[in-house]
Every structure is written in structure tokens, then in C-alpha cells.
Amino acid sequence: MTSKLYRPENWSASPLESDSAQLVGGRCARCGNVYFPRSNVCPGCGSREPMAQVLLSRVGKLYSYSVIHVGAPGFKAPYAVGYVDLPDGPRVFGHVDGWEDGPIPLDSSVDIYAGPIGKDREGEELISVRFRPLPSGQVSRGGT
Numbered sequence: 001m002t003s004k005l006y007r008p009e010n011w012s013a014s015p016l017e018s019d020s021a022q023l024v025g026g027r028c029a030r031c032g033n034v035y036f037p038r039s040n041v042c043p044g045c046g047s048r049e050p051m052a053q054v055l056l057s058r059v060g061k062l063y064s065y066s067v068i069h070v071g072a073p074g075f076k077a078p079y080a081v082g083y084v085d086l087p088d089g090p091r092v093f094g095h096v097d098g099w100e101d102g103p104i105p106l107d108s109s110v111d112i113y114a115g116p117i118g119k120d121r122e123g124e125e126l127i128s129v130r131f132r133p134l135p136s137g138q139v140s141r142g143g144t
Contacts, residue, residue: 003116004125005114006127007037007128009024010023015127021114022058024038024054026039027054029047030045031044033045035089057087058112060085060087060110060112062083062096062133066081067079068080068081074126075118075119080096080099081093081094095129113130
């Protein structure tokens with residue numbers, strides 16, 4: 001089976017080829033806020049100046065998540081999706097691991113990585129953002 005990276009422009013390198021791939025955000029030249037994904041217009045101040053590329057942290061705090069019991073085509077239910085707040089500023093959406101073992105406390109530290117999320121219409125495995133809870137006190141496997 002082949003795999004395909006969903007939105008490759010959001011990564012510093014292909015997670016299919018490198019364990020060191022990080023999400024890439026944009027820093028507004030005018031207001032300095034960091035956003036994910038990068039945009040042509042700053043959502044905060046409306047500036048149209050090009051955003052600087054910023055490598056985002058590989059660890060964040062779980063803001064919220066939900067378990068999906070009726071999945072979209074190509075996605076095997078049940079699965080969980082949620083939002084993670086990064087220390088860099090952005091709130092990122094992705095699939096959540098570990099919910100099968102019981103509720104994950106909000107504000108828990110999570111590791112951000114690229115992993116399978118489902119299949120596209122051609123049956124190729126899609127790779128995208130995933131969050132893995134870190135045991136209390138554990139530091140991320142890499143990145144900032």
C-alpha cells in the first residue's frame with residue numbers, strides 16, 4: 001500500500017522520508033503573531049506582507065477533543081480529533097491517540113507527529129497531523 005502526505009506544504013520535510021519533520025507556520029511581518037497554516041493575509045491584523053516561515057514546536061497542550069463514531073468515507077470509526085495549543089501561539093487540529101485507554105485530561109502534554117489518518121478515494125493511506133499524549137513529566141522526543 002502506498003502512502004500520501006496530506007498538505008505537504010505544512011511540513012518542513014516529508015514525514016514519509018524524515019523523522020525530523022516539523023509543522024511549518026507563518027509569522028506576520030507586521031504584528032509578529034504566528035499562525036498555522038501559513039496564509040497570504042494575516043488573520044490578526046490583515047497585513048498582506050509575506051509571512052516568514054517558522055518551524056513549530058513538536059509538543060503542545062491538548063485544548064479539546066471529540067470521539068467520532070460515524071466516520072467520513074475512508075476513515076475507520078471510531079477515532080478522535082482535537083485541537084492542541086502550541087507554545088508558539090497557534091492552535092492546531094489533528095487526530096488524537098490514546099483516547100481508547102480512557103479520557104485524556106485537557107491541558108495534557110502531547111507529542112505532535114505525522115501518522116496515518118485514513119484513506120483517500122483511490123485507497124491510498126493519508127498521512128497527516130497526529131497527537132500522542134506524553135506521560136506526566138516526559139519531554140517530547142525531539143524538536144522544540
